Amino acid sequence: MGRSLWTLLKRDITLLVLRRQDVMTIIAFFLIVTTLLPLSVGPEPETLRALAPGGVWIAAALASLISLDRLFADDWRDGTLEQLALGPAPLALVALTKITAHWLALGLPLVLLSPLMGYALGLQGMALLILPLSLALGTPVLSLLGATGAALTLGVRAGGALMALLILPLYVPVLILGSGAVSEAMHAAGAGPHLSLLGALLALALPLAPLAVAGALRIALD
Amino acid sequence: MWDGIGDFVAMGGHAPYVWGSYGAVVLLLGLEAALLVRRRQRAWTRLARQARRSTTARHPSTGSES
Amino acid sequence: MRPGNAQASAAPATPQAPGLQVRGLACRRGGMRLFAPVDFDLAAGELLFVRGRNGRGKTTLLRAICGLTEPASGEIRFHGDSIRTMDDARRMALLYIGHRDALKEELTPLENLQMHLGLRAVGNIDEDHLLDALEAAGLGERVDTPVRYLSQGQRRRTALARLLVSQATLWVLDEPLTALDTDAVAWMAERINGHLEDGGMVICTSHQPIQGLHRARTLDLG
Amino acid sequence: MNRRRIPWLYFTVPRNFYWLVQRLVPLIWAVAAVLAVAGLYVGFFVAPPDYQQGNSYRIMFIHVPTAWMGMFLYALMAVYAVIFLAWRIKMADVMARSLAPTGALMTALSLWTGALWGAPTWGTYWVWDARLTSTLLLLFLFLGYMALYAAIDDREKGARAAALLALIGVINVPVIYFSVEWWHTLHQGMSISPSGGASMAPSMLAALLLGTGACWAYCAAVTLRRAQTELLEREDSTGWTRTVSTDDAPPAPRGVAVPTGRRN
Incomplete structure (x- = not known):
């Protein structure tokens, strides 16, 4: 079974590499949404710095949302998902593997780029370090929750908008704790509690979300 | 408690808020109940029409358990 | 290198009970019952040909047998285990x-076949054997072009090439002959006969009758 | 131990459920009306004005019940969702589906009345108070459930997907409420939440409880009636609906005292 999951991980990553332009557009989307902040709020550093954590985090959440739309859609449409369901590995682990591949290709770049965008929005010192850390803990939870929405809306008309309605309320805790961690770090009050709570959310989502995703996939495959 | 209807309606100066809240509740709950009654009637008329059609047409339509 | 499936070398699974037992299987779709409860047994070397007009539930029946669709009622046992709880082997x-x-358009037929085996956790079969299988399936010169550029018939042949390299004893084939030309149909019939002679079992649906199939029992869904 | 086993599944048969609702709903409507009238009377004519907020606090007698009902109906919806997913009882899905619109309406009303209460008390219609924000998110969860159900064509798949979503939602509700509470306390300093129920005069408490009772009865009656209608819409005329339309009662279950009310 391990071999099968390992093959799936490699396959998904090669597919994402082959479709590099999809990955690029989503990363570009993240950058563009972040730059909307100064354009709408004004270049004045003081206000920008206060809004920077929220801006970067909202951009990450929206980028995660639109990238998850196709997480299962292609496999579902061309019949590969059926074969995966009939494969040796349990569907929950298959889902977790696909989410991991998806996060590596799309979540990680956001984490690596975030200090750049944070600096551009006027963040300094500790906040510039806490921002990628909070995203590193938070974006996997976004992917896990988003995958549940993607699986639930498989094969549904207007799936994208519906998925946003289903999943964004569940993103709220991650958004609060993530951007809260960064803004706390700015006031040198230490982002410890926020980051540990984010870690707790991750620890909660890792085992539970794949089960929900597997349930949803089974419904879609029925 | 209240001296007269006028005082009661004025609600100590908070009339728009209090009556705005209670008014919305009464209006919307009444609307929900009314819509439900209409939906129920429509369901019954559909069933009656089907019953009439199936008895007149004399073809046994396949029943389906729920 | 003689083309042919690896069926002979793999030891057939020790059947405690006859291959497949289906008892009182009934399925529903869109709230309607599709067909009267179905009962049949399938032993080694037998072919079951499922016939029925469009919308009678042939596909749903096959998917229920594989465990993809949840039947409304009934019990399906494969070598004694219920298909819902059977283990990976x-x-x-x-x-x-x-x-x-179930093919990925960006990958070539060879890569798709390797992926299929990898996802089913089959040991690393050497490339020559896969190339022989694709050759036998009539895809000799198309082995390295991405599936996106292949015709519908060639894609179907690539999918069916899996039969040559699989160790599965029960083949469940839904309309295997669609988009196949005449010699591909003959090749398909010959492969099914070979599998039956090796003690395998096949459940198959098709709109065209497959000539040259011996010992075919039919199940008519009306 | 009482000899008669309660036939749990008896009322999951559509015909019996229909008949049960036909008997129950008129009674529940009566209870709702009585409690509402009593609640309004006590709320407006017995409870004294609040020393601080004057009369605007009377909105509490409708705001708090609707807020409670919103959360209660979501939890109830999730319970029916679990029952449906675990035992595939169609009636559980029908109930969950019937609860959603009323739950959403209650949540929306609690936001509306909360805002109107906030205006005289905090000076603005909307303030990002922890409870108001969490209730807003609860409204989105309701809308999400209904939207997903409507978006999937096959009813069976739609029911299972929506039930799974309700389950996922109910697990997340405490996390959302906690994180919003946490977030609110960090940005405190802006507003004071309305005076808690601690120092409530008994008549105020009575009005609140009566209001809650009326709200609960209303929700029960509307949900049961909607579930009944849902059953009618799913059946074609040759099913059990033909016998019920002549309104004779189905065979009573063994050993359960059946309220033989007057045939209405």
């Missing part, structure tokens, strides 16, 4: 090829 003894070819 037993699951690998079943190969389902549905309407959709």
Whole structure:
């Protein structure tokens, strides 16, 4: 079974590499949404710095949302998902593997780029370090929750908008704790509690979300 | 408690808020109940029409358990 | 290198009970019952040909047998285990090829075949054997072009090439002959006969009658 | 131990459920009306004005019940969702589906009345108070459930997907409420939440409880009636609906005292 999951991980990553332009557009989307902040709020550093954590985090959440739309859609449409369901590995682990591949290709770049965008929005010192850390803990939870929405809306008309309605309320805790961690770090009050709570959310989502995703996939495959 | 209807309606100066809240509740709950009654009637008329059609047409339509 | 499937070398699973037992299987779709409860047994070397007009539930029946669709009622046992609770080894003894070819368009037929085996956790079969299988399936010169550029018939042949390299004892084939030309149909019939002679089992639906099939029992869904 | 086993599944048969609702709903409507009238009377004519907020606090007698009902109906919806997913009892899905619109309406009303209460008390219609924000998110969860159900064509798949979503939602509700509470306390300093129920005069408490009772009865009656209608819409005329339309009662279950009310 391990071999099968390992093959799936490699396959998904090669597919994402082959479709590099999809990955690029989503990363570009993240950058563009972040730059909307100064354009709408004004270049004045003081206000920008206060809004920077929220801006970067909202951009990450929206980028995660639109990238998850196709997480299962292609496999579902061309019949590969059926074969995966009939494969040796349990569907929950298959889902977790696909989410991991998806996060590596799309979540990680956001984490690596975030200090750049944070600096551009006027963040300094500790906040510039806490921002990628909070995203590193938070974006996997976004992917896990988003995958549940993607699986639930498989094969549904207007799936994208519906998925946003289903999943964004569940993103709220991650958004609060993530951007809260960064803004706390700015006031040198230490982002410890926020980051540990984010870690707790991750620890909660890792085992539970794949089960929900597997349930949803089974419904879609029925 | 209240001296007269006028005082009661004025609600100590908070009339728009209090009556705005209670008014919305009464209006919307009444609307929900009314819509439900209409939906129920429509369901019954559909069933009656089907019953009439199936008895007149004399073809046994396949029943389906729920 | 003689083309042919690796069926002979793999030891057939020790059947405690006859291959497949289906008892009182009934399925529903869109709230309507599709067909009267179905009962049949399938032993080694037998072919079951499922016939019925469109919309009678042939595909749903096959998917229920594989465990993809949840039947409204009934029990399906494969070598004694219920298909819903059977373990991975037993699951690998079943190969389902549905309407959709389960191929990735960016990958070549060879890569798709390697992926298929990898996902089913089959040991690393050397490339020559796979190339022989694709050759036998009539894809000799197309081995290295991405599936996106292949015709519908060639895609179907690529999907069916899995039969040559699979160790599954039960083949569940849904309309295997769609988009195939005449010699491909003959090749398909010959492969099914070979599998039956090796003690395998096949459940198959098709709108065209397959000539040259011996010992075919039919199940008519009306 | 009482000899008669309660036939749990008896009322999951559509015909019996229909008949049960036909008997129950008129009674529940009566209870709702009585409690509402009593609640309004006590709320407006017995409870004294609040020393601080004057009369605007009377909105509490409708705001708090609707807020409670919103959360209670979501939890109830999730319970029916679990029952449906675990035992595939169609009636559980029908109930969950019937609860959603009323739950959403209650949540929306609690936001509306909360805002109107906030205006005289905090000076603005909307303030990002922890409870108001969490209730807003609860409204989105309701809308999400209904939207997903409507978006999937096959009813069976739609029911299972929506039930799974309700389950996922109910697990997340405490996390959302906690994180919003946490977030609110960090940005405190802006507003004071309305005076808690601690120092409530008994008549105020009575009005609140009566209001809650009326709200609960209303929700029960509307949900049961909607579930009944849902059953009618799913059946074609040759099913059990033909016998019920002549309104004779189905065979009573063994050993359960059946309220033989007057045939209405």
